[in-house]
Amino acid sequence: xxxxxxxxxxxxxxxxxxxxxxxxxxxxxxxxxxxxxxxxxxxxxxxxxxxxxxxxxxxxxxxxxxxxxxxxxxxxxxxxxxxxxxxxxxxxxxxxxxxxxxxxxxxxxxxxxxxxxxxxxxxxxxxxxxxxxxxxxxxxxxxxxxxxxxxxxxxxxxxxxxxxxxxxxxxxxxxxxxxxxxxxxxxxxxxxxxxxxxxxxxxxxxxxxxxxxxxxxxxxxxxxxxxxxxxxxxxxxxxxxxxxxxxxxxxxxxxxxxxxxxxxxxxxxxxxxxxxxxxxxxxxxxxxxxxxxxxxxxxxxxxxxxxxxxxxxxxxxxxxxxxxxxxxxxxxxxxxxxxxxxxxxxxxxxxxxxxxxxxxxxxxxxxxxxxxxxxxxxxxxxxxxxxxxxxxxxxxxxxxxxxxxxxxxxxxxxxxxxxxxxxxxxxxxxxxxxxxxxxxxxxxxxxxxxxxxxxxxxxxxxxxxxxxxxxxxxxxxxxxxxxxxxxxxxxxxxxxxxxxxxxxxxxxxxxxxxxxxxxxxxxxxxxxxxxxxxxxxxxxxxxxxxxxxxxxxxxxxxxxxxxxxxxxxxxxxxxxxxxxxxxxxxxxxxxxxxxxxxxxxxxxxxxxxxxxxxxxxxxxxxxxxxxxxxxxxxxxxxxxxxxxxxxxxxxxxxxxxxxxxxxxxxxxxxxxxxxxxxxxxxxxxxxxxxxxxxxxxxxxxxxxxxxxxxxxxxxxxxxxxxxxxxxxxxxxxxxxxxxxxxxxxxxxxxxxxxxxxxxxxxxxxxx
Numbered sequence: 001x002x003x004x005x006x007x008x009x010x011x012x013x014x015x016x017x018x019x020x021x022x023x024x025x026x027x028x029x030x031x032x033x034x035x036x037x038x039x040x041x042x043x044x045x046x047x048x049x050x051x052x053x054x055x056x057x058x059x060x061x062x063x064x065x066x067x068x069x070x071x072x073x074x075x076x077x078x079x080x081x082x083x084x085x086x087x088x089x090x091x092x093x094x095x096x097x098x099x100x101x102x103x104x105x106x107x108x109x110x111x112x113x114x115x116x117x118x119x120x121x122x123x124x125x126x127x128x129x130x131x132x133x134x135x136x137x138x139x140x141x142x143x144x145x146x147x148x149x150x151x152x153x154x155x156x157x158x159x160x161x162x163x164x165x166x167x168x169x170x171x172x173x174x175x176x177x178x179x180x181x182x183x184x185x186x187x188x189x190x191x192x193x194x195x196x197x198x199x200x201x202x203x204x205x206x207x208x209x210x211x212x213x214x215x216x217x218x219x220x221x222x223x224x225x226x227x228x229x230x231x232x233x234x235x236x237x238x239x240x241x242x243x244x245x246x247x248x249x250x251x252x253x254x255x256x257x258x259x260x261x262x263x264x265x266x267x268x269x270x271x272x273x274x275x276x277x278x279x280x281x282x283x284x285x286x287x288x289x290x291x292x293x294x295x296x297x298x299x300x301x302x303x304x305x306x307x308x309x310x311x312x313x314x315x316x317x318x319x320x321x322x323x324x325x326x327x328x329x330x331x332x333x334x335x336x337x338x339x340x341x342x343x344x345x346x347x348x349x350x351x352x353x354x355x356x357x358x359x360x361x362x363x364x365x366x367x368x369x370x371x372x373x374x375x376x377x378x379x380x381x382x383x384x385x386x387x388x389x390x391x392x393x394x395x396x397x398x399x400x401x402x403x404x405x406x407x408x409x410x411x412x413x414x415x416x417x418x419x420x421x422x423x424x425x426x427x428x429x430x431x432x433x434x435x436x437x438x439x440x441x442x443x444x445x446x447x448x449x450x451x452x453x454x455x456x457x458x459x460x461x462x463x464x465x466x467x468x469x470x471x472x473x474x475x476x477x478x479x480x481x482x483x484x485x486x487x488x489x490x491x492x493x494x495x496x497x498x499x500x501x502x503x504x505x506x507x508x509x510x511x512x513x514x515x516x517x518x519x520x521x522x523x524x525x526x527x528x529x530x531x532x533x534x535x536x537x538x539x540x541x542x543x544x545x546x547x548x549x550x551x552x553x554x555x556x557x558x559x560x561x562x563x564x565x566x567x568x569x570x571x572x573x574x575x576x577x578x579x580x581x582x583x584x585x586x587x588x589x590x591x592x593x594x595x596x597x598x599x600x601x602x603x604x605x606x607x608x609x610x611x612x613x614x615x616x617x618x619x620x621x622x623x624x625x626x627x628x629x630x631x632x633x634x635x636x637x638x639x640x641x642x643x644x645x646x647x648x649x650x651x652x653x654x655x656x657x658x659x660x661x662x663x664x665x666x667x668x669x670x671x672x673x674x675x676x677x678x679x680x681x682x683x684x685x686x687x688x689x690x691x692x693x694x695x696x697x698x699x700x701x702x703x704x705x706x707x708x709x710x711x712x713x714x715x716x717x718x719x720x721x722x723x724x725x726x727x728x729x730x731x732x733x734x735x736x737x738x739x740x741x742x743x744x745x746x747x748x749x750x751x752x753x754x755x756x757x758x759x760x761x762x763x764x765x766x767x
């Protein structure tokens with residue numbers, strides 16, 4: 001939301017007032033409150049008939065400073081508020097005649113009392129600043145109040161994040177409203193709006209408001225990141241760290257860490273698609289067709305039409321197409337599959353559940369007491385009120401019946417088009433609940449799955465989210481189109497969401513709308529199976545690969561088996577996400593902050609810290625990508641790639657730029673038919689350009705270290721050591737031609753290098 005008219009004037013219809021000096025400070029052991037009148041006080045008479053800003057600074061944990069600003073503090077806060085997990089911080093305060101300092105860990109706030117200037121720094125380096133006139137109370141012509149803050153942006157500074165946004169990856173120059181909407185992947189709207197951004201200077205800003213937050217990122221004021229909210233209060237957090245990974249660790253400590261997910265969830269998901277015609281015979285034809293063609297997959301998903309049309313949701317299998325659902329699910333599980341079914345938080349009027357939910361008060365109501373309804377999506381659609389504890393129990397009781405049948409996961413679709421002209425059972429503010437609703441919805445379903453299936457066994461496939469939603473994964477990118485432009489915008493959304501603390505992310509392989517060409521299907525398959533979670537799903541078309549061409553079958557087989565064999569590595573990155581809040585799919589700048597070329601890259605990414613992926617976004621098979629400093633190896637072709645330069649290449653559907661970082665031990669599991677197996681058994685450690693020391697760890701399903709490998713090189717001696725491996729321990733030294741001598745193992749030539757067998761091995765390599 002813009003308030004200015006150029007550099008010198010305000011827009012007509014706005015009265016803007018800002019604190020001009022620090023008139024007084026009150027301090028306690030944990031916080032300090034600064035009082036800033038809207039004019040400088042030259043004599044006692046100037047304390048009359050004027051406004052004042054009250055600003056409290058505190059520290060919810062080390063390296064974080066909370067700034068809470070209030071104009072009029074007498075309002076009623078009906079909630080909701082984001083749940084935050086605070087820790088005791090090491091704080092220090094210091095004051096002299098000219099300034100006041102407040103320190104949390106290594107983050108320091110220095111306030112110039114005479115000019116009301118808030119300067120944040122870390123270890124002597126400037127972070128960001130709020131100058132005089134930046135923090136403001138604003139009233140429009142209708143008497144509606146707003147609070148605004150403007151934080152400085154440095155020369156060359158870029159801003160990222162703000163949720164899953166499909167607009168340009170660098171947010172400078174953009175106006176962003178934090179307001180969940182069902183707008184697809186091709187617009188400025190977003191399903192997952194998160195009022196948190198990060199900067200390439202190595203800090204983050206979290207605006208702690210569930211309601212609409214309006215950001216102007218280097219737009220209204222080109223050297224400012226501006227944010228505003230309606231009302232009389234504004235709260236934000238400055239989060240600092242030595243690296244952006246540190247910032248994400250701290251932010252997810254504050255708002256919640258992603259959990260560890262079951263291993264099977266990382267395998268391929270196959271969907272019925274949305275508006276396709278299907279019954280049990282169709283389902284088994286897909287399942288059998290996949291298995292007959294040696295196409296591994298771990299999850300079968302039933303989309304909307306497992307329930308009768310016009311009755312979404314009734315949580316009952318449509319007996320016309322699924323007369324024996326429990327038997328069907330049992331037969332699917334005998335084939336080694338996990339089951340997911342589609343749900344949403346809405347009840348159509350034709351659903352048998354509508355009358356019961358209305359009578360018991362389980363649906364959102366209008367102020368006059370009637371049920372809120374409209375005809376979008378389902379005729380007479382009503383919305384479940386998840387602030388009503390009885391409604392939550394009623395809703396989850398129906399899901400429990402599905403779990404009893406054999407359902408393992410729920411696709412928690414929708415949750416964005418939440419009305420604001422409603423009354424909630426707990427009296428919550430409907431303007432705040434619009435974004436927050438999805439949190440209660442996904443939390444309710446995730447908590448049920450965790451209760452029934454156990455810790456680290458629950459998984460959703462969710463579309464909407466707000467702050468803290470990373471605790472209820474997985475999230476997917478929503479309704480994309482079957483075009484290369486949409487594939488690219490989908491990746492931008494995933495990169496942005498990862499910088500909002502979401503550890504896992506997926507998307508509809510081949511695109512959701514309009515149908516995919518065989519070419520796009522194969523290229524998107526490469527991208528999809530090199531994401532944390534992988535699903536074939538569409539709108540009106542089936543997504544089984546043989547409907548496209550036989551080459552699509554081959555590409556699906558190749559990349560599904562590759563992902564399954566990479567699971568010891570990928571699951572280790574999932575463990576890292578659950579502990580540190582660092583996403584599996586990472587923007588390049590997260591790993592290469594010192595390489596400015598990486599600060600704007602949005603057509604490639606790091607999958608964990610060791611794999612670089614550059615999807616191909618055109619029909620020609622041509623791709624241009626950037627490799628950061630160091631030596632790289634294409635995992636698929638074994639070609640050595642020079643770093644710190646751009647590369648132009650052509651690839652068939654069987655390859656793409658999938659590069660491994662130097663000094664990497666990449667564990668390959670022995671199983672290619674599923675993502676869920678014993679990773680340390682018969683593992684093969686692939687070694688890439690070892691010049692110093694390298695390590696890797698393999699984890700069990702609970703995230704506990706189960707096996708490890710170490711490699712060190714001194715001169716031409718390479719020492720290998722593994723522990724916890726069961727069966728045969730094998731090492732593949734990529735691009736090594738021969739071994740001069742070996743102690744503790746055996747070696748044989750291999751088409752990719754040298755194959756070594758043994759747990760404790762010392763080798764002499766050629767110079």
